[in-house]
Amino acid sequence: DTIFKTNLEATQVIARQLRLRNLGGIIICDFIDMDNLQHRDAVMEAFKKALARDHTRISVNNFSPLGLIEMTRKRTRESLAHVLCEPCPVCKGRGELKTPQTVCYEILRDIVREARQFDASEYRILAAQQVIDMFLEEESQSLAQLSDFIGKPISMLVETQYNQEQYDVILM
Template sequence: QTIFGVNLEAAEEIARQIRLRDIGGLIIIDFIDMKNQEHKKQLAKAMEDFMKKDRSQHTILPLSKFGLMQITRERARPEVAVDTAEVCPTCGGTGKVNATILLTDDIERDLEFIMQSRPRSPLSLRVHPYLEAFLKKGMPNKQMRWFLKYNKWVRIVPHTDYQLTEYRFYDGNDDEIRLN
């Protein structure tokens, strides 16, 4: 009797959830096994009663010998596909960015220009943390090579809000050095 009561409560909630979530297709429900044939018939009838509120076309088959109930149901509303994708700000949606080694060529070209126009000014380079790691790896690393070439230390500062290929130079007053 307890198993029958639990199955009845489950059937009512299942019918409610099917309507609420607008579940369609073939639905298989695995109820707790019941020995009493009369309880199985009552459960099938109860499920039909619970599903009467459902305006979608549906078919309910009685419990199988394994305690499974099959329901086929058409969806009431068409599926709404919500596109949550955004275009990558780094690559513009192409899926490709320039190799870091090519980016360092751009940085070195800009650094060369800055060193010719402001050889005495303190200098820092703000980059994405991945690019910072690339510039500081190895021995001698890029930062050390720049020091040996220009006899000036370029401080490399990681910024997590920068895009992977974004970089900017700053002077000793923390003002951005415009390269355009």
């Protein structure tokens, strides 16, 4: 009986959250398992009644053998997360940052490209601390080899305002 009441309450909460968060697509609702078929039917009716207040297109299937309700809902506006949040300024919404080592390789490629086009007397790397640390430790040999290859010195400077992906190569 407690499970039945809990599931009835859940129908109201689920319907409300679907509207508030403007969830769309295929949605699976996992109710607490009920053996009583009358209770299942009552929960399904309560769920459909709660969803009737929603003014968007909804399709609801009956309980699956596993006690799940599968439904679809059309999103009517931007998702709540999209409205309340903005893309990360560092990763620009990708959700990932390039590793310091990856940024080091990009910098090395940029220096090769610049050395082919321009005749600078020196190259200076401005980058975040993590990237400079990578050049000083694991990638020190790569940096030395590149300096020998282009025949010019390469210096580094930590730019505290830069994020891990930002860098500049300055021709001097």
